[in-house]
Amino acid sequence: MGPQYFPGRTVLFRREANGVTFRIPALLYIPSSTTFLAFSEERLSPNDAEANLLVLRRGTFYRNYVDWEDMRALYPAYLKNHRSMNPCPVFDEFTGTVFLFFIAVLGNIPESFQLITGKNVTRLCYISSTDHGHTWSPVTDLTDRTIRDSIKEWATFALGPGHGIQLKSGRLLIPAYAYHIDCKECFGKICTTTPHSFTFYSDNHGKSWRFGEFVPNLETVECQLVSVDEEDGTNTLYCNSRSPLGYRVQALSKDDGAVFLEGQLVQKLVEQPHGCHGSVVGFPAPILECGDTRTADPPNGPENQLYPICSFKNLALSAIHGCRPSQNGTPPLPGTNFLPPTWVIYSHPSNPNARDQLGIYLSTFPRDPDSWSEPWVIYEGPSAYSDLAYVELPSTEAAHNDPPAVAFACLFENGSKSPYEEISFSIFTLYELINNIPKKSDLSHRALKRTKLRNYCTVA
Numbered sequence: 499m500g501p502q503y504f505p506g507r508t509v510l511f512r513r514e515a516n517g518v519t520f521r522i523p524a525l526l527y528i529p530s531s532t533t534f535l536a537f538s539e540e541r542l543s544p545n546d547a548e549a550n551l552l553v554l555r556r557g558t559f560y561r562n563y564v565d566w567e568d569m570r571a572l573y574p575a576y577l578k579n580h581r582s583m584n585p586c587p588v589f590d591e592f593t594g595t596v597f598l599f600f601i602a603v604l605g606n607i608p609e610s611f612q613l614i615t616g617k618n619v620t621r622l623c624y625i626s627s628t629d630h631g632h633t634w635s636p637v638t639d640l641t642d643r644t645i646r647d648s649i650k651e652w653a654t655f656a657l658g659p660g661h662g663i664q665l666k667s668g669r670l671l672i673p674a675y676a677y678h679i680d681c682k683e684c685f686g687k688i689c690t691t692t693p694h695s696f697t698f699y700s701d702n703h704g705k706s707w708r709f710g711e712f713v714p715n716l717e718t719v720e721c722q723l724v725s726v727d728e729e730d731g732t733n734t735l736y737c738n739s740r741s742p743l744g745y746r747v748q749a750l751s752k753d754d755g756a757v758f759l760e761g762q763l764v765q766k767l768v769e770q771p772h773g774c775h776g777s778v779v780g781f782p783a784p785i786l787e788c789g790d791t792r793t794a795d796p797p798n799g800p801e802n803q804l805y806p807i808c809s810f811k812n813l814a815l816s817a818i819h820g821c822r823p824s825q826n827g828t829p830p831l832p833g834t835n836f837l838p839p840t841w842v843i844y845s846h847p848s849n850p851n852a853r854d855q856l857g858i859y860l861s862t863f864p865r866d867p868d869s870w871s872e873p874w875v876i877y878e879g880p881s882a883y884s885d886l887a888y889v890e891l892p893s894t895e896a897a898h899n900d901p902p903a904v905a906f907a908c909l910f911e912n913g914s915k916s917p918y919e920e921i922s923f924s925i926f927t928l929y930e931l932i933n934n935i936p937k938k939s940d941l942s943h944r945a946l947k948r949t950k951l952r953n954y955c956t957v958a
Contacts, residue, residue, distance in 0.1 A: 552575045734750040768850045
């Protein structure tokens with residue numbers, strides 16, 4: 499095995515000499531204009547209670563590099579006497595509108611005070627842009643019309659942080675969590691609150707918003723969502739949440755986020771002692787075009803058997819996942835009803851004891867909590883919150899017969915002594931990810947068994 503490989507890194511936000519710190523990254527990619535929107539909180543110090551404004555850097559993607567504009571403050575994303583926190587952007591492909599959701603918290607009141615007293619001082623807000631982040635609307639406060647009286651049952655709540663998603667139906671989804679007040683008073687104080695993840699959603703392109711039911715059984719806080727397609731045409735909404743239980747928690751919804759089934763502990767995704775935010779993003783599984791056959795010794799397979807040669811450039815995929823053999827060496831095509839299943843990647847500090855060693859994990863069957871790979875560490879030092887985006891690169895003229903190259907962008911907190919010194923941006927391809935996942939990850943046969951891909955050669 500060669501030396502460890504790290505993707506290139508561009509610092510977008512850096513702590514200033516006067517102590518001003520940038521935290522809580524959120525990343526959005528708009529394919530139609532090849533635009534990245536990188537958001538963060540500007541804070542007077544790393545402390546949550548000293549958050550101030552939201553800031554933005556726009557980047558134009560030119561396949562081989564990103565041209566970044568200077569940082570600017572998003573002054574419209576502000577309520578008087580409140581601090582703006584937890585940026586959570588989502589893009590409506592039907593209308594071309596970017597919604598930037600955030601919470602506005604009164605003064606310098608910390609989350610802990612709200613949990614102790616049950617006095618919720620947090621508001622649900624958004625601004626929007628119809629020109630891909632050049633200009634923004636005035637702020638809209640949704641709290642009274644969306645949360646209504648339920649706010650009295652929540653000691654506090656927050657969003658994401660990081661990106662929201664849009665479903666094929668057009669539904670917009672914003673990940674969120676709230677601390678539900680289980681016992682209102684105990685000797686004059688709040689005695690019990692329990693955190694639960696859930697979603698805010700809109701079925702009319704942001705004209706009105708509702709919220710779904712909580713993940714019912716396990717304590718869950720910061721979360722993100724993925725719409726997971728199966729090859730038979732079914733779909734599941736997948737939620738991956740931070741938890742105080744020592745591991746990540748995943749929960750599935752069959753009705754697009756209105757109701758979640760019971761959460762499951764994901765023991766392959768370990769949380770640090772105090773936990774940390776993580777990001778998930780889904781993408782269509784790559785299909786391999788198969789050509790001739792050759793004799794090979796596949797992992798855990800019989801020797802001297804004919805296996806089709808796959809022409810997809812990412813040969814490392816075959817090394818980890820293998821190819822499904824075709825009958826008589828003739829690779830048939832997928833059926834007309836085939837829908838590429840969704841794979842998911844996840845970013846999170848991989849050191850189980852500290853916010854350190856930012857890793858990228860892959861799951862080829864995200865509904866299975868045991869399906870995650872070992873992490874590819876893309877940053878060795880202190881690192882914390884991150885946000886991912888899926889980027890599809892069109893084929894070049896020289897390789898017009900190849901599938902589009904699959905790439906990902908990651909915006910993440912990092913530093914040399916503290917994870918809150920910088921927020922950096924990296925891009926890497928699916929090939930790089932799979933080529934750098936530790937080979938002890940055994941994804942191939944589990945994926946082939948679970949996804950039930952028949953009669954053609956594919957990575958699954």
